[in-house]
Amino acid sequence: MNPYQAPLAEMKFLLDKVFDAPQTWASLPEIAETVDLDTAIAIMDEADKISRELIHPINRSGDEQGVVHQDAKVITPDGFKEVYNQYAEGGWVGFCGDPEFGGMGMPKMLGVLVDEMAYSACNSFTLYGSLTAGAALCINAHGSEELKEKYLPMMYCGEWAGAMDMTEPQAGSDLRNIRTKATPNDDGSYNISGSKIFITGGDHDLTENVIHLVLAKLPDSNGISLFLVPKIKVDDQGNLGESNGVTVGSIEHKMGLKASATCVMNYDDAQGYLIGSPNRGLVCMFTMMNYERLAIGIQGLGTSQAAYQMAADYAKERVQGVAAGGSPTGATSDPILVHGDVRRMLLNIRVLTEAGRALSVLTGQQLDIAKFGEGDAQAKASRYVGLLTPVSKAFLSDRGLDAAITAQQVFGGHGYIRETGIEQLVRDTRIAQIYEGTNGIQAIDFLGRKVTGDNLVALTEFVTECTDKLTSLTQVDESHKAKVIVLFDELLAAAKMVNDNKSTQPAIVNASAVDFLDAFGHILYGYFWLLMSDAASNEPDAEFASQKRYLSDFYIAKMLPKAKYHLAQVREGDSTVMSMPENLF
Amino acid sequence: MNPYQAPLAEMKFLLDKVFDAPQTWASLPEIAETVDLDTAIAIMDEADKISRELIHPINRSGDEQGVVHQDAKVITPDGFKEVYNQYAEGGWVGFCGDPEFGGMGMPKMLGVLVDEMAYSACNSFTLYGSLTAGAALCINAHGSEELKEKYLPMMYCGEWAGAMDMTEPQAGSDLRNIRTKATPNDDGSYNISGSKIFITGGDHDLTENVIHLVLAKLPDSNGISLFLVPKIKVDDQGNLGESNGVTVGSIEHKMGLKASATCVMNYDDAQGYLIGSPNRGLVCMFTMMNYERLAIGIQGLGTSQAAYQMAADYAKERVQGVAAGGSPTGATSDPILVHGDVRRMLLNIRVLTEAGRALSVLTGQQLDIAKFGEGDAQAKASRYVGLLTPVSKAFLSDRGLDAAITAQQVFGGHGYIRETGIEQLVRDTRIAQIYEGTNGIQAIDFLGRKVTGDNLVALTEFVTECTDKLTSLTQVDESHKAKVIVLFDELLAAAKMVNDNKSTQPAIVNASAVDFLDAFGHILYGYFWLLMSDAASNEPDAEFASQKRYLSDFYIAKMLPKAKYHLAQVREGDSTVMSMPENLF
Incomplete structure (x- = not known):
């Protein structure tokens, strides 16, 4: 099995061409002083290297050995302490931390990509640094100067x-x-x-x-x-x-x-x-919780990417059966990548993972503007962070489990064997749907608080911006744009229906929330795919451009229609969910 | 956590009222001599008892201890040998075996229910007997008299x-x-x-x-x-x-x-x-494989039932939050069953599990008629067995994993802890989608061989019988009947489209197969729910009747529409699946 390799081309493309990080960063003085695109690219190259060479090698052994509680001490698996020391010395724990107390002050828009690489390399390891960074963020936001001075430098440096x-x-x-x-x-x-x-x-x-x-x-x-x-x-x-x-x-x-x-x-x-x-502890804790919620979404995203790489590599190497129309090479057995069902599985993972990365970068960007920006732009970004945080947490972690399970299926029986490593991804990423607020809680936060809680103002604003942007694209099929725009309209109508009925049907938010979030996620990913396909058409690398076009076409044809199913669920309302008496369960 | 308890009321209802086992058995002399409904009910009561009291207690400990390979011997966990001895002495290994060689000669229509109980109690344990019964079936069908006499009695008795x-x-x-x-x-x-x-x-x-x-x-x-x-x-x-x-x-x-x-x-x-x-070894082995494929579907079904029970019990006991419209009891905290999202999860599992049991009983019935019947009825049942076997294997095992994951979500963080037991169901049932032919292979067998391979003859015959039966129902909504009938028509149209195009688009079967099987499964379950709701309306137990009505309404409103999504996938064809060059994966 090839070791993990970060999808650097995709990451740079998203930063530079899809979400225009240079322009965003130039508009935020504190960030502009800290990083530009060239520096960001050099940082990503380094993050790829440490993820592959430092973190990934302790992933499988860490799973087999596990943590031990002995003589009142908690002992991590072999290698974890050494790797953590090097990771901390590299400044990665304080990567987005406040420079006044020793953090590197990097934008979250870049931080999400660094986090993704680390989670791809090892879920367990990366949590230690992520929790530390989240706690530091909370102390920095709400703690006294004395607490900040005493604790933050030691946390950012990883001590x-x-x-x-x-x-x-x-x-x-x-x-x-x-x-x-x-x-x-x-x-x-x-x-x-x-x-x-x-x-x-x-x-x-x-x-x-x-x-x-x-x-x-x-x-x-x-x-x-x-x-x-x-x-x-x-x-x-x-x-x-x-x-x-x-x-x-x-x-x-x-x-x-x-x-x-x-x-x-x-x-x-x-x-x-x-x-x-x-x-007021919950308000303060939510600073950390929201940080962790995005991070846990990225745990799912990192898992998706790792799962894709493992499954795609295996599908290219594993020889079994012959292509349906005859072997393309005239062989008696072909790599299983020739089979439609194997391609379907790999494409499912791939399009959800690349669009998921777009969601994480967009959320990171809005966090940066909300933190470092000012005026209307800052206020709007704060609203978008509110909308996008529960979606990032739930949709990315749900897709993470799907990706791991689908990739495991590509491996056939070998996927059930621990040594292959893919089943570990299923076990490791499963918790991401549960902790930091279950994905049901995220969906209720999204539909109940963020969408209907402000009378659809933020959602309408966000959707309008998306559809305006779609309308302006010139390098994608008009029919594809129309499909996404129609679904965005249906989403707003479904949100309005819930909002109109929630006072007389108090259970409707709770009963519809997961389907509403899933509908939004699938439509949003259609939007991202058209953005990416459009931007890629201008890239000098013709293969890269055609690949994004193939993937976008697959997404629009095969994955986007899931939004219709989920919207139909929301429109169905809550009566069939709530009517059966409790004793009949 | 309550121990496992078989859903005996549902099982008896399916046998007696939905699929009319007494009439089926009366028409098959070899079965009629062996069992009647009263005997079957007594057997199910006994199977429930041994599943709960004998098999279930070794489930968790067996997972923790595992099998050990030591000094060239394979040692099963504590208790497995003692329980297996008692299980074998009860005649359960040879339950459907040939009476000429010591089997009990019971119909598969009853055997599937007994198997479900055992799989609910412990996946690992039940496989030992299932593999033995499958091997015996193959020897009985294809082996020489000498081999049968020498081996079958010792296998049926579990020695x-x-x-x-x-x-x-x-x-x-x-x-x-x-x-x-x-x-x-x-x-x-x-x-x-x-x-x-x-x-x-x-x-x-x-x-x-x-x-x-x-x-x-x-x-x-x-x-x-x-x-x-x-x-x-x-x-x-x-x-x-x-x-x-x-x-x-x-x-x-x-x-x-x-x-x-x-x-x-x-x-x-x-x-x-x-x-x-x-x-001709593969032909012989397929006798065993087909047996095991149904059994593995039932592994998924048994897991679904166990998962439902655990999650429903937990949802009734775990107190957290207050109902959206205010606590029904005026309490400051309610059992989480009051929450729409928790109900949605439980209902998802429940409706898929009960319809899945109908699928297993129907498949068992057709196996019995194919084995013990004669003339046209026998020939038709053989065609239906061909259709239903890959669907039972794939759809029941896919739903088994879904059920376990959804039930785990109901438990929140506790679901990730091994001692709770629900995560074991996820890990145990995951393999059912892979072994005995991956679910992709099952779908290709279904769409490629069983559906388009005979020019839609068997599928059309089966669907016509289902829609005729639906038309004759009197105790269900006409609109519900119409929804299922329309989808059956769309399914046939999609099958015709694949059949018409498969010579010019050789990859279309492989690329569409999983969605086609999923569409069929979801429509079939809609058919089962209307059968069950109709039959239950005549039951003296008014609560039972109303429960089936609630569940049927939920299925038609919330789950049946998934078939539309999968049919749309099939209609999309294979171009977006097959077009991306291999080097771009």
């Missing part, structure tokens, strides 16, 4: 890691019921006591310290507050002191991600520091 | 097990390239030499002997012949003698089915006996 502690056994999707308590101390700190489960990177041996962001309740309050709780106390000079009442109860035995430490964390009067205002 | 040895590293879907050799001996036997991979139940400690059915080539022949090769030689008195040059090279490390021994088998001048005619 200390981060974790997000929300879930408790009785409080998962519904965090109202958490029981972890925070008692104020005289010095302004708090004593935190309670237990958390499913804590990714809750403890490990990659770093000396782990900085936990813990949701807890203040005395006599039902509000939820957020606290920074280091595993090991840090003195005023930034030195590590004594341990802080933070211990690992156990590690979870999981379907996959076996090299990622998922911990039960116990807090016994651990010293913590309030982040943001009292009882 | 010896069976296995099917086809795949080699270079020969999977394409068996032309097998290299295993058979050299004739003077005594009429053959010496078999070669290696086989992916052999389910290839060796284990459940039985004293394993009877292998091995594909091999005779000297100077490219034809493929089938041989019976016992692991341990059997003398003329039926006593076990010396070992037979059959050894285990290794066991495979798999994604799931960890308690099922999947072996690399080595044959070193092992003594074997020809089954059927020389060079």
Whole structure:
């Protein structure tokens, strides 16, 4: 099996030609000072190299060996610590971090591509850095100057890691019921006591310290507050002191991600520091959650790309049967890539993965404008981030599992064998549909809060911009443009139907949300394919241009119609979903 | 978690009211002597009991412990041998076996339900008996009287097990390239030499002997012949003698089915006996393959049922959030079953599982008529078996994975934890889409051989019977009947389109096959739901009747439209699938 190789041509094409990163970056002074296209390309080349040569080699062995909880310590598989040290030294943990505290200040539009490469190389490994970057983002946004100065530089440089502690056994999707308590101390700190489960990177041996962001309740309050709780106390000079009442109860035995430490964390009067205002912890935590939601979508995207490469390589090498019209080479057996069903599977993965990358780059771009831009542009980008974040999380992670399962099918029986490696992708990526808010929760956030919650304003604005852009394209079939535009119109009509009925049919949002998000995703990908096909037609590389045209034609013919199915589901409403009495389930 | 409980009410309803087993059995003298409805019901009650109390308890522990290959022996997990002994003593291995050689002679129409229960209880365990029954079926159909007398009684009683040895590293879907050799001996036997991979139940400690059915080539022949090769030689008195040059090279490390021994088998001048005619081995093996294909579909069905039960139980117990319109009980937190998206997931699984059971019972019924019937009825049933076998295998196993994944989603983060048990169902059932011919191969068999291969004769006959039956129903909505009938018509039109174009577009069958099978499956399930809803309306249990009506309405509104998507795919043809040059993949 060939090792992972990043799709650099596609990545550069998206940045430069489809989403015009140079223009975006030039409009944002803080980014313009930091990076230009040439630098970005050099960074991507380096990210490809470390993903392939450094991270990917510990992927399979990490799965077989897994994390071990022994003598109250959590031990990562062989090689993880060494690779993490090199990764951190390269500055990748603080890649998009605030330069004032030692981050590299890179745009998210580039960061999503770097993240994709790392996730393609190893899901488990990449989570450690991703959680750290997310925690740092939250501290930077809501923490006091003192906390920022004390913790951020050590997190950006990778010396200390981060974790997000929300879930408790009785409080998962519904965090109202958490029981972890925070008692104020005289010095302004708090004593935190309670237990958390499913804590990714809750403890490990990659770093000396782990900085936990813990949701807890203040005395006599039902509000939820957020606290920074280091595993090991840090003195005023930034030195590590004594341990802080933070211990690992156990590690979870999981379907996959076996090299990622998922911990039960116990807090016994651990010293913590309030982040943001009292009882406003969820708002602060959502800064991290939204970051992680995009990152988890990219976990699915990275998995899709890795799955495609493995399956395509195998389909070119594996010889079995003869092409339906006779062997093109006159051989008695052909590579299985000649078979229509194998091509269908590979094309399915490929078109969803390339459009998925476009979604991640667009979301990254809007995050950058929302963070570094100003005025109307900034406000609009914030609305788009709100729309696109749940879609990126859910649609990319759903397509990630589909891709891994489809790629596994290309391998036939060999795909079920652990040594082949493709079944690990299925197991590793499955959780991406669940954690950081299940994909059902994402869909409800999208349809309930982001779409109908503001009376379709943001969605209409976004769709109008897409259809205007489509109308202006000159190098794609008019009939293809018309198909996507009609579906966008039907999507808006379906959204209006839900919005009009939600007061009299309170369950309609919940019951229709997943289909609505899936419809939007499939239409959006049609839009992306026409953008890409149009942009590629101007590329000097004629093969690249014709490849994007083939893929775009396949998407419009074969995948776009799925949107119709999902729209029909939304239009069907919720009556058949809600009417059966509970005792008949 | 509640232990598995067979859906006995649904099973009895299908047998008695939907497919009229009493009438079918009365028309087949050999079956009529063996079983009537009361006996069948007593048998199902017993099968439920042993599935829950005997088989299910070794399911989780078997997954954790797995099969071990040690000192040239294959050791199954704790409890498997004891449970297998009791299972065999109960006569379940020979349940549908020929009574002349000690089988119980039960109809397959009942056997599919017994198999479903066992697969729901434990996928890995049930394969051992299923492979044995399949091998016995093949020996009974094609073996000499001597072989039958010597081997069948010991296989039906479960003293010896069976296995099917086809795949080699270079020969999977394409068996032309097998290299295993058979050299004739003077005594009429053959010496078999070669290696086989992916052999389910290839060796284990459940039985004293394993009877292998091995594909091999005779000297100077490219034809493929089938041989019976016992692991341990059997003398003329039926006593076990010396070992037979059959050894285990290794066991495979798999994604799931960890308690099922999947072996690399080595044959070193092992003594074997020809089954059927020389060079006609694939025809003989297909007797077993077709049996196993239905069984593997039922593996998917059993998984779906187990997944539904686990997820529905969890959704009733897990309290999280409040219903969209306010808690129905005024509570501050409701069971998650109140949420539309959770209901949607459960209903998806439920309607596909109940219709899937109808497919398995119909296929079993047609197998019984094809085997025990006569004249036109027998000939027609044989055509229907040809049509329905690849559909049962592929559609039931595809839905099995969908069900397990959807049920896992209901569990949220807990679904990713091994102890919960639902992720095991995902891992165990994934292989059902691959082995016994991948689902792509099944679809190509269906569209290429069974549908267009006989100029749509069998499909038209089957569809006409379904639409006539639909027209005669009196207790379902006319609009629902019309929807299914229109789709059946569109299906025939799509089949005609493929048939008309296949000579000029040789890839069209291969490229369209999976979508064609999926379209057929979804329409067929609509037909089953109307049959079930109609039949249930006459049931004395009003709750049962209303439940089937709710489920039927949900299926027609929400699932049937998927057929439109798949039909549109077929109509799109193969141009976008086949046109991209291989080097651009």
